[in-house]
Amino acid sequence: MARAISAAENDPPVVQAFLREHSQRLGRARIVGITGPPGAGKSTLTGCLAAELVNRGFSLGLLLVDPSSPFTGGAILGDRLRLPDIAQHPQVFVRSMSSRGSMGGLSKATSDAVKLLDAFGMDFVLIETVGTGQAETDIVSVADSVIVVAVPGLGDDIQALKAGILEIADLFVVNKADREGAEKTERELLHMLKMQPSSSGWTIPVIRTVATKNEGIGELANKLLAHYEFLRESGLLLRQRVARAEQELKDLLRSRMMQEFERLMGPALYRDLAQEIVAGEQSLYDTADKLWQQFLVRITQKGGSASD
Amino acid sequence: MARAISAAENDPPVVQAFLREHSQRLGRARIVGITGPPGAGKSTLTGCLAAELVNRGFSLGLLLVDPSSPFTGGAILGDRLRLPDIAQHPQVFVRSMSSRGSMGGLSKATSDAVKLLDAFGMDFVLIETVGTGQAETDIVSVADSVIVVAVPGLGDDIQALKAGILEIADLFVVNKADREGAEKTERELLHMLKMQPSSSGWTIPVIRTVATKNEGIGELANKLLAHYEFLRESGLLLRQRVARAEQELKDLLRSRMMQEFERLMGPALYRDLAQEIVAGEQSLYDTADKLWQQFLVRITQKGGSASD
The missing domain is CATH 3.40.50.300 (P-loop containing nucleotide triphosphate hydrolases)
Structure with a gap:
């Protein structure tokens, strides 16, 4: 144990x-x-x-x-x-x-x-x-x-x-x-x-x-x-535990999505883009939009991984 | 203001x-x-x-x-x-x-x-x-x-x-x-x-x-x-601010992904699955895997939304 x-x-x-x-x-x-x-x-x-x-x-x-x-x-x-x-x-x-x-x-x-x-x-x-x-x-x-x-x-x-x-x-x-x-x-x-x-x-x-x-x-x-x-x-025990499982499921999905994102987009990406945002060349929100669109294109082309 | x-x-x-x-x-x-x-x-x-x-x-x-x-x-x-x-x-x-x-x-x-x-x-x-x-x-x-x-x-x-x-x-x-x-x-x-x-x-x-x-x-x-x-x-000011922008970018993407996920998969999903997990019918991790695969299928079929 x-x-x-x-x-x-x-x-x-x-x-x-x-x-x-x-x-x-x-x-x-x-x-x-x-x-x-x-x-x-x-x-x-x-x-x-x-x-x-x-x-x-x-x-x-x-x-x-x-x-x-x-x-x-x-x-x-x-x-x-x-x-x-x-x-x-x-x-x-x-x-x-x-x-x-x-x-x-x-x-x-x-x-x-x-x-x-x-x-x-x-x-x-x-x-x-x-x-x-x-x-x-x-x-x-x-x-x-x-x-x-x-x-x-x-x-x-x-x-x-x-x-x-x-x-x-x-x-x-x-x-x-x-x-x-x-x-x-x-x-x-x-x-x-x-x-x-x-x-x-x-x-x-x-x-x-x-x-x-x-x-x-x-x-x-x-x-x-x-x-x-x-x-x-x-019945509160059950309700508390269902709420907990729901939260855990969301947390797992969120980290799974981020994993897939890094896998398809490359980990160095954020730093470069963050520098452009701080320099005022890009807005945070536009950058996030563009990243998301790129992710969709790649995931559609390559498909997601079947497992970790 | x-x-x-x-x-x-x-x-x-x-x-x-x-x-x-x-x-x-x-x-x-x-x-x-x-x-x-x-x-x-x-x-x-x-x-x-x-x-x-x-x-x-x-x-x-x-x-x-x-x-x-x-x-x-x-x-x-x-x-x-x-x-x-x-x-x-x-x-x-x-x-x-x-x-x-x-x-x-x-x-x-x-x-x-x-x-x-x-x-x-x-x-x-x-x-x-x-x-x-x-x-x-x-x-x-x-x-x-x-x-x-x-x-x-x-x-x-x-x-x-x-x-x-x-x-x-x-x-x-x-x-x-x-x-x-x-x-x-x-x-x-x-x-x-x-x-x-x-x-x-x-x-x-x-x-x-x-x-x-x-x-x-x-x-x-x-x-x-x-x-x-x-x-x-x-140079610490710049480094701190770049790190902050990087984090904000990740946070935005994470919430964007979850938004898209709920849009494609339906919001009531989690509660039902959480109940199955608590009942021991499904493991948390298997459920998260299945959800992710379903999401990939749907996003490939329907495509992501162009904006919020």
């Missing part, structure tokens, strides 16, 4: 071939995203939650998505070492991945790794995203349930969480709840949820945990299972 | 027609992105910088990019009211835009609005992005110079800034520099810059400002002009 998931990063065609063959085995795993600001104790919490789920008899895969930022790499890899012994458990598979997505978000490799863990029969896939930015909100595009981890005492952090991250939570955790200000943080979250309740009919819970003492983890697991049941019974 | 920029949000073809016609007028404006965490005083700072540049004889356009998040909308619109009288100046054009980009980043409408302001002969276009997330780092794809605004006393905020935002700064501002902790924040930034110096040869400055008292704004303007000179003389 480790080799298969490395392949997701290094040899996508091998993974694609595998997933083509095992498409009927997909869709059984419950996919959980765990996100929040740096310093919230996400790694410890993720480790505890993984242990709790394993103790309840579930198998699981754990993906740690690192931002590729050279500034933060060191500190965050250090964090990883704090992950509990759970990684040693035979029912648990842990893998760190970089988040080198083309749009700054979760990479195709992460999404493929999730599918591999699903195909291998894992009951749960936990994805922990590190750092701030797009990876945190993009977790929605992969996960069935999203846990957003907040902590007391980070000052303006509830404020900082607001844009984008609050909206994606299916469950809130106030971790380090033995710290001063935990009640205040919980109250603020509950207040916000009251102002802007979930439109799906699911009541977003706020769960207090102290991951370092394994406190509150049982309740978190209960709520997580309850959320999955809610998704299944309400 | 106001109508033209509204059109960028509401009627892209009109804008494209205008930009097609005036492509020779593009590329003169200096495009400046201003970003940073909520509460850093970006609006006031942007207003002061705009006033300083106008006093030096430059014309400018000011784009305020709001995140579309319903949670934050209210508070941020309130912020806007603090913008100084600069908006009344005849040489200044101010416009608020939502950041409803398809990937959570800066929207095509924002990029078109920048181009319109450029075509209209503005010397500067200042783009202020609000909130955390992708819009902040995506500013790089539009701006020649990026100003990242930090403030003392936000606790872990330098830490929170790290992933993604620090890397994009051409200039750092420590705003509210009359507050306790300003020196510490400045020192931390300088330390980080020492550890990870800019690879371009530009020395990233850290400038202390108190925007509410208009302090430090002159120096900020000087450094901003110096950065533009550096970009021009080093």
Whole structure:
């Protein structure tokens, strides 16, 4: 399995071939995203939650998505070492991945790794995203349930969480709840949820945990299972997954089209044309029109390739 | 001009027609992105910088990019009211835009609005992005110079800034520099810059400002002009702009291809196929292959459209 998931990063065609063959085995795993600001104790919490789920008899895969930022790499890899012994458990598979997505978000490799863990029969896939930015909100595009981890005492952090991250939570955790200000943080979250309740009919819970003492983890697991049941019974799980498949299909087609385009038109093309555009010799839109017409002529003459 | 920029949000073809016609007028404006965490005083700072540049004889356009998040909308619109009288100046054009980009980043409408302001002969276009997330780092794809605004006393905020935002700064501002902790924040930034110096040869400055008292704004303007000179003389400005045009060309082609695809294949297609994929009846990759082959057959039979 480790080799298969490395392949997701290094040899996508091998993974694609595998997933083509095992498409009927997909869709059984419950996919959980765990996100929040740096310093919230996400790694410890993720480790505890993984242990709790394993103790309840579930198998699981754990993906740690690192931002590729050279500034933060060191500190965050250090964090990883704090992950509990759970990684040693035979029912648990842990893998760190970089988040080198083309749009700054979760990479195709992460999404493929999730599918591999699903195909291998894992009951749960936990994805922990590190750092701030797009990876945190993009977790929605992969996960069935999203846990957003907040902590007391980070000052303006509830404020900082607001844009984008609050909206994606299916469950809130106030971790380090033995710290001063935990009640205040919980109250603020509950207040916000009251102002802007979930439109799906699911009541977003706020769960207090102290991951370092394994406190509150049982309740978190209960709520997580309850959320999955809610998704299944309400039909939302199916709708979310169809929407996800639709998006993946579009993404695949888009990259397939660009591949064919480069194959027929030559890769050096863009740079030359971009120089003409910057020099004011051509407009962007006219250039795009001309390229498209040329592509149509070539594809009609030569035909598309039958496969990759 | 106001109508033209509204059109960028509401009627892209009109804008494209205008930009097609005036492509020779593009590329003169200096495009400046201003970003940073909520509460850093970006609006006031942007207003002061705009006033300083106008006093030096430059014309400018000011784009305020709001995140579309319903949670934050209210508070941020309130912020806007603090913008100084600069908006009344005849040489200044101010416009608020939502950041409803398809990937959570800066929207095509924002990029078109920048181009319109450029075509209209503005010397500067200042783009202020609000909130955390992708819009902040995506500013790089539009701006020649990026100003990242930090403030003392936000606790872990330098830490929170790290992933993604620090890397994009051409200039750092420590705003509210009359507050306790300003020196510490400045020192931390300088330390980080020492550890990870800019690879371009530009020395990233850290400038202390108190925007509410208009302090430090002159120096900020000087450094901003110096950065533009550096970009021009080093050839980096041209390289950045060619890379940007290349990306825009690819984006246009990609959306053109998808348009043609939907035109020839019918829009309801994806949903039906996605349902089959989720049901395990088809693999994602096989489905994408089949769709591509069908597309090739149709495009060869019917031909592509000559224009939009």
